[in-house]
Structure formats: structure tokens, C-alpha cells
Amino acid sequence: MTTEWNDRRVLITGAGGFAGPYLARYLLDQGAVVHGLVRKPFDDDARRSKAGARGPSGMTQVIGDLDNPESLDHAIKTSEPDVVFHLAAQSSVAKSFTDPLGTMQTNCIGTNNLLEAVRSGNGDPVVVFAGSSDEYGLVVSSSQQYEQLKKHYGIIFPEPKIPEVPIAETNPLRPMSPYAVSKVFGDHLTRNYYHSYGVKTVVSRTFNHEGAGRGALFVTAVIARQVAQLVAGEIRSLSIGNVNAFRDWSHIEDVTRGYCILATKGVYGDVYNLGTMQTTSVLSYLLMSLETTGFPVQQIEALNGEKVIQNPTKPDTTPMFGIPFQKTKLDRILLSGEEEYLLEDGGITIRTSKGTIPVIFDPAKFRPAEVPILLADTRKIKKTGFTVSCSVEDIIRDQLAFFRDPKNRG
Secondary structure: OOOOOOOOOOEEOOOOOOOOHHHHHHHOOOOOOEEEOOOOOOOHHHHHHHHOOOOOOOOOOEEOOOOOOHHHHHHHHHOOOOOOEEEOOOOOOOHHHHHHHHHHHHHHHHHHHHHHHHHHHHOEEEEEEEHHHHHHHHOOOHHHHHHHHHHHOOOOOOOOOOOOOOOOOOOOOOOOOOHHHHHHHHHHHHHHHOOOOOOOOEEEEEEEOOOOOOOOOOOOHHHHHHHEEEEEOOOOEEEOOOOOOEOOEEEHHHHHHHHHHHHHOOOOOOOEEEEEOEEEEEHHHHHHHHHHOOOOOOEEOOOOOOOOOOOOOOOOOOOOOOOOOOOOOOHHHHOOOOOOOOOOHHHEEEEEEEEEEEEEEEEHHHOOOOOOOEEOOOOOOOOOOOOHHHOHHHHHHHHHHHHHHHHHHH
């Protein structure tokens, strides 16, 4: 096998998480020698079940923890990496609100520990830091939205240049959760280690990435699991939080390729958005998931019969924010501010050709502070040769296939 990764030595932190096994499998297929930092050993059968893909057979597991500098020194010494992919993190936004100190310990101090281990080691690896689109946080897409945000939050700093979408790497960072704050810390610290110490670092501000095996706390997995339960007759209604939030969702396989491109072609000390330049609402993701399982959606409305939208999933390519992208009729309506489904509506009734499906809004699933929209400007990373291969529909199909297996719904 002859590829640019053939015989290159790689260390992946967070190899036991969601993205780690996919990245390990890709690199192993490319001929790399892969070491994975994990907190405790796992077997390939368990990983295959979780990742929905071939387990990382051939990856050498290195037991360690970001909180333990000695274990990181050992991992660097053992793996002798040419490239370090730093994926390990407390990655749940919801959990960061209930455990902010633990989130900071892992994501901030842990990242510092890793960078110190790299700096003090004998090698000179490239370090790719998995940052997050949540660093951008409170992104302002319209004057109408800006006025609403000021009423809710009081002040928006820095003042926006409207619209701030698609989001370029130069956009202000307004993190809206402890998780997002911790990623801003890691982002700046990682780049500082290049400027201060010459460590060859590249930051990927990775937008939402999904696929089979995504953690149960993430909204796409919450939706896919419930839709699979609905199809199996285990439940008769769905429960969700804020359905108006828009996210730039990538397939995990695109993201793993993006990480690898940044390791070989990214400029040291620089930042790159990794996304699709397309945005989809949580509500559209839910409706599309239902349609994928054979429930054609004809109409949606608030539980009180108001806010009616006919044919909400009808494809729409109307340019918005200066760019054309694939979306639903519903998303065009939501993005233009014509309609919004709020907690006080109680929920939504989805009318399909096979009957009605109630969606109940759960107050516990609404965050204390919300990121309204994420839409990546990916022109910078495209200059490295990165292209998007998968669609939102591909993500939905893979997640539903995973949760259609009863053992994955338990």
C-alpha cells in the first residue's frame, strides 16, 4: 500500500469515544501505525457495536488519562507519533452545565497536560486539536434575531456585523456553555504552543458531526432512537427540546478525512472550520427521520392547532445568507423568521399519511443558554482539497439503522 499515511505513526486521544474508532479505522486502512489513548481497555466486538463500523482491530491501545501527566508522557514515549489527533474531551454540552468543573478539568487542564507531554518529548509531531463550532456560540443571522437576543441576554459582545453567517474563522467567539468555553481555551492554548514553543499545531473548529454510535445525550441520537422506538411500536409520541436550533451536521466519515487533511496540509498555528456549508433545523432532522422510516409528513402544527405548515419537508434551494444550499421548506420559513415553535406551544402535531404523531416539548431538554444557528463557511479548508461526500440524509440513514437494532435501543 502506498499512501501518505503508510507507516506513519499516529496517536489518537479519545480513541474509545465516538470519533476515535472511525478515525483509527480510516488511518489503519491507509497503512498508518495507530496507537489509541483509552482510559480502560475495550474489545473489538464492543467497539463494533458502538461505532456501527468495523472496530479498530490493529490499533495498539495505550492506557492513560488526560488528568494524569505521567500517563501522557508514557503514551508519547510509547507511540513515538508523527501526528497526534487530540479528540479526547468531555464533549456533552448538556453535561457541561451540570458538571462545569469536571468539564474544565478534562478539556482545559487535560489539553494543557497533553501539549506539555508533546513539548517535553523527544519527537516533533503535528498536533491536530479537535475544537468545536460551539466556540462561536451566539451567532447573529438577522437584525430581527439580534433584537430578540438582546431582549433575552441584555448584551451581545462583541457587537455583530449582521449577518454573521456563514460563519468564517474570523467570526467573534461568544461561547454559550461551559463546554464551549473549555473549547475556546483549548483552541487558544493549542495555537499558543505553536507561537510560544514551536509545537506544530493545527486547530479544527469542527461543526456537529454525527453517525452510527453517537452518544445518547446528543440530539440526533435522541431523535433517531425515539423514531426507531416509534416504528417498533414501543412508544406513541416523541419528546424533544428546542426544535428551532439550526446545526451544520457532517457525517463522521467526512470529519475523519478532514482531520487527516489538516494534519498533512494545514498551516501550523492556524484554524480551520470543518463542516458542510449547509444548516438544518432540529425539527427538520426529526421530520426527515420519520420520512426515512416510511412516515411521509403532510403537515405540522402547534398542539393548539396554530402555526400550520403544509408539506414542511418539501426541498428548497432558495439562497439565504448569500449562498444556495439544500434545505426544507420548513427551514426556509424558520430562517426567515416567519414562524417559530416555542416551549409555550407545548409541542407539535405531525400529520403523516399513516396517522398523527405528537411531539411533546420537554422543558428539561431546553438549555439554559442556546446556540441559535451554526452554518460553516468552509472556503478555507476547501483550499486544502477537502470535499464533503455525505449528506444529512446519509447521517439519518446510518443512525436509524443503528437504532433499529433492539440491543442498541436498550
